[in-house]
Amino acid sequence: MNRNRRCTDVLFLLLYVAFMIVFFIIGIVGFTGGDPRILLYGTDYEGNLCTEDLPVRYWVNPLEIYELTQATHTYDMKDVKSICLKDCPSTGASGLNWVCNYPDSVDGRGYAGMTRAEWAANNYDYYSSLSADLKKDSLNNKGPCYPVLLPTVNNYESCTYYGNSSATAVTALGVEHVNNGCTASTCDYELLAVGPMVATLSSTVSDFLSTPMATFERYIDDFSQAWVVLLVMGFIAPVVLSFVWMGVLRYFTGLFAYLIIFMVNAMAIVCTLYLYMKAGVIGSDQVTAYVGTDMGENLEGYTDPSEDNQEVMKYCAHVALAITIILFLFTLLMLKRVRTAVAVIKVATQAIGGAPSVVFFPLAPVLASLLFGAWWIAAGIYIYSSGEIKQQTCTLEADKAPMKYCANQTAVPNANCHCGYESVMDESLQYTLLYHLFGLLWTTQFFQAMSFLTLASVFATYYFRGGSYGSSISGWINTPVIQAFRKMSWFHAGSAAFGSLLVAILQFIRIIVAYMVHQLKKAGKDNLLVKYAACCVQYCLWYLQKIIEWINRNTYILIAIEGKSFCASAMEALSLIFNNLATVGAVNVIGDVLLFLGKLSVSLTCGVLAFLYLDDDAYATGDNKVSSPLLIVIFCIIFGFVIAGLFMSVVEMAIDTTLLSFCKDCKLHGGKPRYAPPLLEQVLGKFETKAEKEAKKNKA
Missing domain, CATH: 1.10.287 (Helix Hairpins)
Structure with missing residues (x-):
């Protein structure tokens, strides 16, 4: 523990530093070019994003949506004409309401005598001011105005159809047909029979709003609404509950x-x-x-x-x-x-009691992870939303939607007749998001590695000083934890970067494989052989990751004890473990069960509390309404498990470090430990070397 150390695995530390510089540059670029509103609001027929002033997207032509379900088509919901409004329009109580194009519509089919503010104040209606030709176009669902025949409700900032068509509105529309000299051959009489379409329209819109990507985007918005729940139940509650469980473990280990x-x-x-x-x-x-009761007795054979x-x-x-x-x-x-x-667990808890500040050490990586996670989520949202809104490709055919409802079909696409818009992620943006994801995996593993190194150094010091920290405690600035962190971060941050890189690569590969399997399922190519192969690959990768994580933990302990490089320490750790397999197995089984019970109880409690919190009216209605509490509860459970794991890692590292220190002590001194704390030596008894055993045997 006191030998002169040198910096280990410096190359990997330099690689990590360079990687993180690029990572933060990408985040800053994302903040400057992204627009998170894309995740919540849709685009209108001009390709502009709906804003907070006009947040609700309304599809003006129900017939265009209905045709999506009736025949083969080359367009989708993104091509259906939509407009941004303050609220979903309502059917007229005593007449017919209309939703018209923006008065300053880019296709020239608006109404110059009205501003957008006046248009919104007039319930988006200027039909009565139109010329006879434009009124007839409107009756044919070609705009600039569209009749409101069906009631709608705001569903995730989009208007969804429900209920029956308004009899009053349908009657008024029929009168309007007569007043404009329309016949079945000159005007769209299908609008008078939209009532039976309601179920299909509602289902089509709901399916569009329930795609995995649309759901994911709403969940992102939920995080901004329920951040208090995430803070309280995903951070504060796990910290408190973890302290309680560590106290129980400290005094009732044997029981x-x-x-x-x-x-x-x-x-x-x-x-x-x-x-x-x-x-x-x-x-x-x-x-x-x-x-039956007697059937068996009555039937021959x-x-x-x-x-x-x-x-x-x-x-x-x-x-x-x-x-x-x-x-x-x-x-x-x-x-x-x-x-x-x-005995090992009790010595480990004694080591924790000898340096109480070590209990609070997990708060440092927790806070670092929390701050980094907040940056990662925020930057990720901005990077994801930095895609350009572009007009998508679709086939415009005469007498088929959407071209069927275009006022000018002579030259398409044009300002009045075109495909819809969507946010497009080009290939460079996709690679940027993958880079951003890998940054999360590597950094979280690096934080964990530095935590393991620091804790291992603290508990190894306790062991090799005979069950005390000696004179190492000299004020809160120079506690064993601070000393260990300074030493490990200065000499062995490169080894932490190396070990964390191995785990991050395996995690990244597992995510890519899972995505490929998902894409195969979507494409209908997930036959039995593909499913079996994918399952085997995913299991092998998971198992390999667990092996690497287990080797890393023990490697960090040997690095803390001897100060060697990652690879040399890994070989030494494996040698010690296999030479003391029975003892290591018993200690790990007992310790892992106790710690897993602690992590599980903390995380589940956090999940239940989060669900009860979100069940309050504050998050069920109003501005803070969340679309679904499910993902937030799951995140609270995951955060609770991770944070509890960080706290339990104190005890776990104390156990593993004490055990490997004991094994190393025995190896260095011929099977008889020289530095074992009194409690451990008392339980294990006197240890004899091979020479002592042979001497006793010869004497007998």
């Missing part, structure tokens, strides 16, 4: 360990007895078949299926009995190892 062993054996015995009971070997509560069921149950019961016996014998053989595990 929990033996209780887990007892419960596992008891459950195995109960399951075995239950299977024997259902097999009819014990009692008379065997499994019976679902047949009938075989009761209950006999097969009972036979299967017997085989299962015999297998369960064998597992129970093996488990019980294994428990008896491992009792000494369990005592070792409990």
